[in-house]
Amino acid sequence: MTWLHDHLGDVLNLTVRHIYLAGVPLILGLLIALPLGWLARRFRGLYPILIIGTSLLYTIPSLALFIMLPFLLGTRILDPTNVIVAMTIYTVALLVRTVADGLGSVPEAVNQSATAMGYRRGRRFMSVELPLAVPVISAGLRVAAVSNVSIVSVAALIGVEQLGSLFTDGFNRSFMEPIIVGVIACVLLALLFDAVILGVTYLVTPWLRAGKAAS
Amino acid sequence: MINRILAWMTDSAHWQGSDGILRRLVEHLGYSLTAVLIAALIGIPLGLYIGHTGRGRFFVVNLAGAARAIPSLGLLFVAVLWLGPKFSGDIAFLAPAGLVLVVLAIPPILSGAYAGVEGVEPDIRDAARGMGMRGSEVLRHVEFPCALPLIMSGIRSATLQVIATATIAAVVGLGGLGRFLIDGLAVRDTPQTASGAVLVALLALAIDMVLALVQRFVVSRGLTGRYRTGQMVDADTVATPAAPALQHSS
Numbered sequence: 001m002t003w004l005h006d007h008l009g010d011v012l013n014l015t016v017r018h019i020y021l022a023g024v025p026l027i028l029g030l031l032i033a034l035p036l037g038w039l040a041r042r043f044r045g046l047y048p049i050l051i052i053g054t055s056l057l058y059t060i061p062s063l064a065l066f067i068m069l070p071f072l073l074g075t076r077i078l079d080p081t082n083v084i085v086a087m088t089i090y091t092v093a094l095l096v097r098t099v100a101d102g103l104g105s106v107p108e109a110v111n112q113s114a115t116a117m118g119y120r121r122g123r124r125f126m127s128v129e130l131p132l133a134v135p136v137i138s139a140g141l142r143v144a145a146v147s148n149v150s151i152v153s154v155a156a157l158i159g160v161e162q163l164g165s166l167f168t169d170g171f172n173r174s175f176m177e178p179i180i181v182g183v184i185a186c187v188l189l190a191l192l193f194d195a196v197i198l199g200v201t202y203l204v205t206p207w208l209r210a211g212k213a214a215s
Numbered sequence: 216m217i218n219r220i221l222a223w224m225t226d227s228a229h230w231q232g233s234d235g236i237l238r239r240l241v242e243h244l245g246y247s248l249t250a251v252l253i254a255a256l257i258g259i260p261l262g263l264y265i266g267h268t269g270r271g272r273f274f275v276v277n278l279a280g281a282a283r284a285i286p287s288l289g290l291l292f293v294a295v296l297w298l299g300p301k302f303s304g305d306i307a308f309l310a311p312a313g314l315v316l317v318v319l320a321i322p323p324i325l326s327g328a329y330a331g332v333e334g335v336e337p338d339i340r341d342a343a344r345g346m347g348m349r350g351s352e353v354l355r356h357v358e359f360p361c362a363l364p365l366i367m368s369g370i371r372s373a374t375l376q377v378i379a380t381a382t383i384a385a386v387v388g389l390g391g392l393g394r395f396l397i398d399g400l401a402v403r404d405t406p407q408t409a410s411g412a413v414l415v416a417l418l419a420l421a422i423d424m425v426l427a428l429v430q431r432f433v434v435s436r437g438l439t440g441r442y443r444t445g446q447m448v449d450a451d452t453v454a455t456p457a458a459p460a461l462q463h464s465s
Contacts, residue, residue, distance in 0.1 A: 059419045061379035063396055064412035071216055071409060146283045153286040154383060158400065164288055171292040171387075179296070183289040190284035 003177040011166070015185055018162040021083050021155065022148040022193070028084075029091025030141065036092070037099025038125065051097050058093035062086065062154045083155045090151065091144045098140025102133030131204065138201040145193040149186055163189070216405075220413065223406035234394070236414065243391035243418060246384075247377045250313060254320030254373060259366060262328025266362070267354050275329045282322035287380045291315050295387045308388040312381075319380055320373040327369020331362025360435050367430040371423055378419045392418065 004011065036054075040047045060068075069075070069082040106129050114128045153164030166182030169175075202209075223229060230236045265271045294311035302310055335358050343357040385393030395411025398404070431439075 056420065056423075059375055059423045060416045061375075061382050061419055063379070063382050063393070064415040064419075067396060067400075067408055067412040068416065071220075143283070146280065150284060150286045153288050156288065157383065157386060157397070164286065167286070167289045167292050168386075171296065174296060176293070176296055179289055179292050183286060183293065186286045186289065187284050 003175075004181050007178075011163075011181060011185065014161060014163050014165060015189065018149070018152060018164075018186075018189060021080060021160070021162050022087065022145070022152045022189070025084055025087035025091050026141065026145055026148060026193075028088045029095055029144065030137075032088070032092050033095035033099050034130075036096045037103060040096060040100040041103045047100060051100070054093040054096045057089050062090075062151045063157060065089070066155055066158050066160075078159050080160050082158075083152060083160050087148050087152060091148065094144045094147075095137070095140050098137055099133070102136030102140075103129055105136050106132045134201060134205050135208070138197055142194050142197050145197055146190045149190040149193060153182070153186055216409075219406045220409045223410045224413070229410075236392075236395075239390060239392045239394055240414070240418065243378070243381055243393070243415075246313065246316065246381045246389065246391055247374065247422075250316035250377050250381075251320050251324075251370065251374050253317050254324050254377075255370060257317075258321045258324030258369070258373075259328045262325045262366075262369075263332055263354060263359065263362070265325075266329045266332025267350070267358060272329075272333075275326055279322045279326040282319070287315070287319055287376075288383055288386075290319070291380070291384055291387060312384045312387055312389045316377050316380055316384070320377050323372040323376065324366075324369045327365045327367075327372070328362060331365035331369075332358045334365065335361045361438065363434045364430070364438060367426065367434065371426045371430075374422055374426060375419055378415070378422065382415050 036050055040050045065086045066082055067077070069085055070077045070079070073082065073085065075081050110128065110132065111124065114124045119128065152162055153167065155162060156164030156168045163182050163185050166178040166185075170178035170182070224236075228235075232238065262275070265275055291312060294315045295308055298311040298314070299307045332354075339357060339361065340353060343353045348356065381389065381391050382393035382396060385391060385397040392411055392415045395407050396415070399406075399408030399411055431441075
């Protein structure tokens with residue numbers, strides 16, 4: 001473990017970059033997937049088109065996407081923006097279906113009650129439908145978070161620094177320890193993301209606990 | 216730039232020979248299909264067994280999530296550095312890389328098969344029992360056909376995962392289309408790198424479409440509701456691509 005001891009600063013630095021590259025796309029992806037998921041729900045004809053379209057994007061292997069994006073965006077290959085955009089695409093691909101299904105899981109009677117109480121469509125969406133869809137959306141977000149953390153490490157092959165750089169660095173020197181440290185750090189980071197999402201879900205769904213406390 | 220990529224891809228010299236596109240395509244398909252086939256031979260029976268008996272349920276539920284968290288690039292390097300020295304020649308990287316591909320393909324297939332059997336309605340299972348079927352018959356004639364949509368989406372997720380990881384595996388010396396990406400990056404040959412990326416993306420897309428077609432043919436119409444008369448078709452049950460919750464991670 002001497003290697004880790006000597007390079008703790010570097011590992012922490014790479015971890016912070018990894019959190020940035022995997023975390024920002026989660027938020028961006030969620031913000032994009034919410035309106036798309038709503039559209040898929042609102043206009044039934046759009047559902048298959050949006051779902052099939054986004055899953056086609058998901059079939060593109062990550063390394064290929066990282067390499068193709070600079071040509072489409074006009075960025076340089078080493079620009080971290082490519083990784084952010086690629087991860088956002090994967091997040092949207094996973095979440096559009098989740099958001100649509102989550103909104104679909106809200107009982108129709110609840111929507112009708114809200115309308116009867118005078119909620120207009122916009123406000124009903126923000127304060128009734130969306131909160132009730134949170135548990136389903138959160139489940140999808142957890143899957144996206146864990147796979148984002150793991151996919152970002154591939155970006156080491158195009159020279160974008162993050163925990164995956166420990167893999168390429170260790171492999172080039174036939175040195176196992178950085179690779180093992182990198183794998184463990186990635187797994188811990190995935191667990192951390194998962195815990196944060198679970199925590200936020202817990203905070204924004206107080207009604208799920210209200211029933212338990214009363215009984 | 217697009218023109219240079221097109222020029223590279225349409226140059227017939229790049230299609231032929233031992234490092235031509237055709238040869239790399241066949242290699243890529245060969246690795247991917249072999250790995251998925253082996254993983255399916257292990258994952259499907261195991262998933263069906265766990266789903267049918269309920270034994271080891273905890274194991275499967277956690278396996279899929281845990282497998283998603285492990286970075287495939289790191290796993291690949293660990294396998295090559297650890298197992299590589301135990302072999303000689305080409306096997307030194309072929310065996311570890313192949314092993315990683317199989318290991319990564321098992322969790323989605325296993326959890327698809329398990330979830331498929333688990334999700335069969337108890338009424339249907341009871342009806343099969345009531346008709347006098349024994350446990351193995353219920354599994355073969357009822358649970359397996361009902362589980363096929365999820366088994367297929369598990370296979371599709373695993374295949375995408377394997378195609379993506381086989382691309383990355385070029386960095387440890389594996390052949391396949393990944394060679395164009397890795398070699399192109401190494402010598403800064405942009406048209407080659409970009410062409411390789413486009414080819415890999417097209418391959419993944421084509422294979423997923425083929426599997427979607429296979430799914431259409433093997434899944435009973437009783438489940439999908441696709442009848443020629445079109446009476447029972449429900450928008451929600453029309454074949455949609457692989458369930459994202461089971462999708463790949465690389």
